[in-house]
Structures are given as structure tokens and as C-alpha cells.
Amino acid sequence: MAELAAVPTVARVRSRRRETHDTWTLSIDAGEFAFQPGQFNMLYAFGIGEIPVSLSGDPVAAGPLVHTIRAVGDASRAITQLKVGDPVGLRGPFGTAWPVADSTGSDVLVIAGGLGLAPLRPAIYRLFAERERYGQVALLYGTRSPADILFRHEIERWRRRLDVSIEITVDHADLAWHGHVGVVTRLIDRAIFDPDHTVALVCGPEIMMRFAASALRTAGIAPECIYLSMERNMKCAIAQCGHCQFGPVLICRDGAVMRYDRLQPLLTAREL
Amino acid sequence: METRGLDRLICEHAFFAGMSPDHCELIGGCARNIRFDKGAYLFREGDPANEFFLIRHGRVGLELIAPGRGPVRFLTLNPGEIAGVSWLVPPYRWLYDAQSLELTRAVAIDGGCLRQKAENDHDFGYEMMKRFMTMLVQRLHAAQLQILDVYGTHG
Numbered sequence: 001m002a003e004l005a006a007v008p009t010v011a012r013v014r015s016r017r018r019e020t021h022d023t024w025t026l027s028i029d030a031g032e033f034a035f036q037p038g039q040f041n042m043l044y045a046f047g048i049g050e051i052p053v054s055l056s057g058d059p060v061a062a063g064p065l066v067h068t069i070r071a072v073g074d075a076s077r078a079i080t081q082l083k084v085g086d087p088v089g090l091r092g093p094f095g096t097a098w099p100v101a102d103s104t105g106s107d108v109l110v111i112a113g114g115l116g117l118a119p120l121r122p123a124i125y126r127l128f129a130e131r132e133r134y135g136q137v138a139l140l141y142g143t144r145s146p147a148d149i150l151f152r153h154e155i156e157r158w159r160r161r162l163d164v165s166i167e168i169t170v171d172h173a174d175l176a177w178h179g180h181v182g183v184v185t186r187l188i189d190r191a192i193f194d195p196d197h198t199v200a201l202v203c204g205p206e207i208m209m210r211f212a213a214s215a216l217r218t219a220g221i222a223p224e225c226i227y228l229s230m231e232r233n234m235k236c237a238i239a240q241c242g243h244c245q246f247g248p249v250l251i252c253r254d255g256a257v258m259r260y261d262r263l264q265p266l267l268t269a270r271e272l
Numbered sequence: 273m274e275t276r277g278l279d280r281l282i283c284e285h286a287f288f289a290g291m292s293p294d295h296c297e298l299i300g301g302c303a304r305n306i307r308f309d310k311g312a313y314l315f316r317e318g319d320p321a322n323e324f325f326l327i328r329h330g331r332v333g334l335e336l337i338a339p340g341r342g343p344v345r346f347l348t349l350n351p352g353e354i355a356g357v358s359w360l361v362p363p364y365r366w367l368y369d370a371q372s373l374e375l376t377r378a379v380a381i382d383g384g385c386l387r388q389k390a391e392n393d394h395d396f397g398y399e400m401m402k403r404f405m406t407m408l409v410q411r412l413h414a415a416q417l418q419i420l421d422v423y424g425t426h427g
Contacts, residue, residue, distance in 0.1 A: 114423035144423040171418045173345045178373065181333065181348045183414040190350065205422040211413070 005238045008044050008089030013082045014064045019150050022071050023115065024080040025056065027064035030090055035059050036097035037122035038229060038257040042237050043067065044089025045082070049075030052234040054119035054256070055093065059126065065090075068118035068150065094237045096257045098123040098201050099227060107135040107193040109221075111212050113142050113184055113204020117150045119229050119256070120203050124158075131163050135198075138165040138191040142184025142208070145170050146177045165191060184208065185215040195220030203229040210267055213260050226260035278303045281379055285326045286352035287403060295396050302385035308372035314355055315366045322364070323380045324356030330376025335369045346418070347411075348373065354407060359383025 011030040018024055035041075035055050044050040051073070057066025071077040082088055100123050108127055112120050127137055139158070143149055149168065159166045167187045169180035180187065184204075198221050202212050209228045216226050232244040232251040239253035247266045249255065279300035282288055288296065306325070308314060314325055314332060325332075332355045334347040346368075349355050355370050355378070364383065390397030 142423075144421070148423065169348075171346075171421070171423065174341070175333075175335070175343050175345060177345065179348075180350075181345045183417045185417075186414060207420060208417065208422045211417055 005091060005094075006236065006240075008042070008050075008091045010087045011065070011090040013084055013086050013088060015084060016080075016082070019068060019152075020148050023068060023150065024071070025066060025068045026079070026082065026088075027057075027066050028088060028090065029064050033065055033093075035065075035093035035122075037100055037126055038098040038119060039093040039095050040119070040234075040237075040256060041065070041067065041090055041092030041094070042234070043069075043075075043079055044091070045075050045078035046087065046089060048078045049073075050089065050091075050235075051075045051079070052094075052237060052252075053079075054229075056118040056121045057125075058129075059122050060129070061125075068115070068121075070115050091237060094252055096255055098229075098257055099199060100126045103199040104133045105135065105197070106225075107198040108137050109188070109191060109193055109198055109200040109216070110137075110139045111141075111184060111188070111200060111202045111204075111216075112139070113208040113212070114144065114148070115150065116202075116204030116208075116229070117141055117143075120201060121151065123201055128158070128161070128164065136165070136191075136193050137163070138167070138193065140184055140187040140191060141166070141168045142187070142204070143168075143170055144172075146173050146179075167191070183211070185211050188212070188215045188219055193219075198225060200226045202226065206231070206267070213264070213267075223261035223264060224259055227257055228260055228263055229257050230255045230263065278305065278379060281305075281328065282326065285328065285379070287326060287354050287407070291399065295399055298389050298393070298396055299381060299386065302382040302389065303379050304382075306378050306380040308376045308378070310372055310374050312372045314370040314372060314376075314378075316369050317366050319366050320364060321356065321358035321366045322384060323382050324354060324359050325370075325378040325380050327351050327353050327355060328377045328379065330378075331373040332376055333371050333373050335371060337369075343369070347414075354404075357404065357408060359387075360404060 011028045014027045014029050016026050040052045040054045043053050053067045056068040071080040200216050202209050230251050234252045235241045235243040237252045239250045244251040279296045282299050283296040332349040333345045335343045335345045338344045358366050
């Protein structure tokens with residue numbers, strides 16, 4: 001089983017779309033492929049390298065697999081520069097999922113920072129598609145500047161819904177921006193939720209997630225109801241190589257989505 | 273009657289939640305109702321910081337002129353929050369601009385008046401300082417996150 005999961009299949013790029021100055025969304029034809037919100041694939045730029053990339057499309061929708069990738073290293077830069085029809089190696093899906101179905105009946109706070117909106121988007125699709133199953137649903141999204149907002153047009157569509165609350169904040173802006181300015185944790189105070197019956201899904205840079213989890217605890221949400229998506233240097237993705245070891249945890253196997261009560265003691269350890 | 277109304281507004285404001293009626297009355301004695309049209313400035317960098325504002329309705333943007341970039345907005349404030357902390361410490365001058373981003377209704381509180389009352393009544397002063405210190409620490413933590421630029425490539 002592990003050997004099979006270690007061998008990439010060849011998929012082909014169907015389309016690519018620029019999201020921001022350094023981030024692209026690629027749709028990849030991969031045949032029949034089932035995944036859950038929060039899972040990731042390993043994408044291989046042939047001859048250059050392989051990287052973990054969260055799935056950012058709707059898990060229920062038929063059609064190509066969707067990944068949103070920021071060009072920050074050789075492999076990610078090569079993948080974002082693939083053209084329509086180019087081959088890309090694909091392994092997956094790997095990792096744990098956001099507890100979307102398990103949150104039925106609860107209020108759901110989705111807190112995204114920067115590119116962290118991409119791994120949360122599959123969960124957002126399912127929450128919005130089955131909106132009646134949940135209490136209050138809020139998306140709180142923080143990013144660097146207005147130019148760095150991901151999925152801008154889609155967010156505009158989401159904001160027209162009356163049954164979800166969507167708040168966006170940026171770290172800084174020029175005066176043309178009319179929205180919030182400040183860190184994403186400040187939006188938590190503005191969200192409507194019952195802390196005793198709320199599940200929080202948090203994804204973003206690790207420091208942002210630590211601050212967000214702390215603010216959620218202050219707001220009264222129990223640690224076992226807070227989920228974070230962890231990022232580490234994943235290589236094999238099948239719990240063999242140990243590159244993604246985080247204390248007693250292998251992120252590729254035990255994550256990327258993990259409960260805060262398990263992560264909390266690890267997050268502030270200097271040597272992990 | 274007007275002052276009593278302001279006392280109530282002050283006591284009901286989120287920043288002063290739980291404040292005793294006596295202390296709200298002390299603050300009310302230094303307060304006035306005020307409104308700012310969209311685009312108006314509550315205060316400008318370099319001006320004397322003689323008062324601060326309890327935002328009741330509307331939204332306020334805090335801005336700095338950055339060389340080569342023009343005005344940069346680094347924080348927006350919503351109802352229930354406070355605009356202005358420079359009245360607390362010498363030299364009592366604003367270090368940034370505060371602009372009303374939409375029609376904003378606020379209670380303006382005279383900083384010199386309040387400092388004098390805090391000097392005369394240390395219990396009141398300590399109660400005020402606890403609230404401002406909490407807000408300042410929260411803003412300091414938020415500023416640390418912003419300085420770290422966590423959404424940049426090193427986030």
C-alpha cells in the first residue's frame with residue numbers, strides 16, 4: 001500500500017488562473033479521485049521536486065482537481081509555471097480532514113490567514129452547500145494587503161449570502177481600501193457564535209494560528225473544538241521518512257488537520 | 273439631563289462595561305457628544321492630543337504617511353472601541369491620523385480633565401488604567417503580528 005502511494009501518477013494541467021502576484025490555481029485532470037476537505041496531494045514537477053499542496057476545490061464537484069499554489073521555491077515555482085496540457089506528478093490524497101460533517105448542529109467559525117484560505121475552501125464549499133445543518137457560520141479572513149486577497153470574485157459572491165457572515169481584514173492598506181485593517185484575531189470579537197457549541201477551523205501561518213487559537217480560547221471555545229491545519233516539510237507523505245515529524249506527531253499521517261488540545265503543548269516548543 | 277445621558281452612553285459603551293455609575297459620572301463630566309462625517313478627521317498627526325473618543329457608531333481608520341507610499345492605513349476601529357491613546361502620556365500629541373470612514377458618532381472625552389480626576393481619585397485612575405492597559409496590550413500584540421509580516425514568504 002505504501003509503495004503504491006509513493007509512486008506518482010501522471011496528471012495533466014487543464015487550466016491555470018492567477019490569484020495574486022505569486023499565487024496560482026491549477027486545475028488538474030486526474031480521472032476518478034475522491035478526497036475530503038483539508039486533505040493534500042503531493043505534486044511533482046518532473047526533474048525539479050515534489051511538494052505537498054492542499055486541495056482547494058469542492059470535494060463533491062465532478063471534474064478536475066483544484067490546487068492553489070504559492071510560488072516560493074523551485075518546485076512550487078515550476079508547478080505554477082506549468083502550461084495547459086503539461087504533465088505533473090500526482091500522489092494522494094493524504095492527511096486528515098476538517099470535521100465538517102461532525103460539526104452538524106454547531107456554530108462554525110472558519111478563520112483563514114493568507115494562503116490558508118485555500119485548504120479551507122473545500123470545507124467552506126461543503127458548509128455553504130449544506131448550510132441548514134449548522135448554526136451560525138462565519139468566515140474570518142486576514143491577509144497582508146488588499147492585493148493579496150485570494151479568490152476575490154468568489155468571496156464577493158459569498159458575501160451576497162444572507163445566511164453566512166464574511167469579514168475580511170488586511171494588515172495594511174492604502175486609502176482606497178474600505179474594509180477592515182488589523183489582524184484577523186480582532187474579527188473574532190465581531191463574530192456571532194455560542195462558544196459552548198462552536199467548532200473553529202483555523203488555517204494560516206503558524207504564528208497566526210497560535211494567536212487565533214489563543215483568542216478563541218479567550219472567547220470561551222474549548223481546545224478540543226479548535227482545529228488547526230499544520231504545515232511541515234513533508235516529503236514521503238506516507239509516514240516513512242520522518243521529515244514532517246513534530247514531536248510525537250507525523251504531520252503527513254496525523255495531520256495536517258489536528259485538534260488544538262493535541263497541538264497546544266507542541267506549538268510553543270522551541271526545538272520542534 | 274445632557275450629562276446624565278452621556279453617563280449612560282459611557283456606562284453602556286463596551287470599553288467601560290462594568291464601570292461603577294459613580295465612575296461613569298466622573299467620566300461624563302469630561303465628555304461631550306460628537307459626530308464626524310465620512311472623510312472627516314478625528315485628529316491629525318502632530319496636533320495636541322487633548323481628548324479621546326469612544327466610538328458608538330461608524331468606523332475610524334488610523335493612518336500614517338509612509339515615505340514613498342503615501343498614507344497607509346494600519347488599523348480600523350469599530351463601535352465599542354477607543355480612538356486615541358496619546359492623551360495618556362506626555363507630550364500629549366497625536367502620532368498618527370484618525371479618519372472617519374463613514375458617519376461616526378462618538379463620545380469625546382477631555383484627556384486633561386480625566387487625568388486631573390484620576391490624580392484626585394486613585395481608585396478611579398487605577399480603574400481607568402486597567403482598561404487602557406488591556407487595550408494597549410491587545411494592540412501591542414496585534415502590532416507584533418503585523419510587524420512579523422506572517423503572510424509574507426517567511427510566515
